[in-house]
Amino acid sequence: MPSADPRSLTFRSAVEADIPELVELVESAYRGDSSRGGWTTEADFLDGQRTDADDVARIVAHPEGMLLVVERAGEIVSCCHLEHRGDHVYFGMFAVRPGQQGGGLGKAVMAEAERRAREQWAAKEMRMTVINVREELIAFYVRRGYERTGEMSPFPYGDARFGIPLREDLAFELLVKPL
Incomplete structure (x- = not known):
């Protein structure tokens, strides 16, 4: 597995030309x-698409946010959505190429995202929502300093833009980290 040494990574804001590759990355x-x-993976409880070119284009064009692209040796290996929302930054659409997960790349990307939230927007906290049944992923975020709030929002059943649910107990839990 390639090194997750942050010095081997390049971070930049996505541009329109990146959209097809970013959609492929997120879907994969x-x-x-x-x-x-x-x-x-969410493949055991959601089918269908995770995102599409229009969704990614909206994020890329949003004036109060960015889609952070992470490259290693010229290849896009990760991305995450950062959106300034008053006193906090929302963190979402976090993706790491499947073959490169588990080697520290995600930790390096999160550290850079949090640094940008503090320095670019003077954010006091980072917030994200995670599907409640993703216990292993939630545990990963808790180890990174995120706190489970217990605050749930409903999963948008019937809206195929979010995927096709394969079970009926899905909801989003809010996780928060002071910056």
Whole structure:
């Protein structure tokens, strides 16, 4: 597995030309058989798409946010969405190539995202929502300093833009980390 040494990584804001590759990256990390090559798959409880080009384009164009692109040797290996929302930054659409998960890359990306939230927007906290049944992923975030709030929001059943649920007990839990 390649080193997660932050010095081997390049961080930049996504541009329109990145959209097709970013859609492919996010889909490969979350859905379908390719996602099973990593530990962050949602394929056991969600089918269908995770995102599309229009969704990614909206994030890229948003004036109060960015889609942070992470490259190693010129290849996009990770991304995450950062959106300034007043006193906090929302963290989402976090994806690491399945074959490169588990080697520290995700930790390095999160550290850079948190640094940018503090320095670029003077954010006091980072917030994210995680599907409640993803206990292993929630535990990963807790180890990174995020706190479970117990605050749940409903999963948008019937809206295929979020995927096709394979079970009926899905909800989003809010996780928060003071910065």
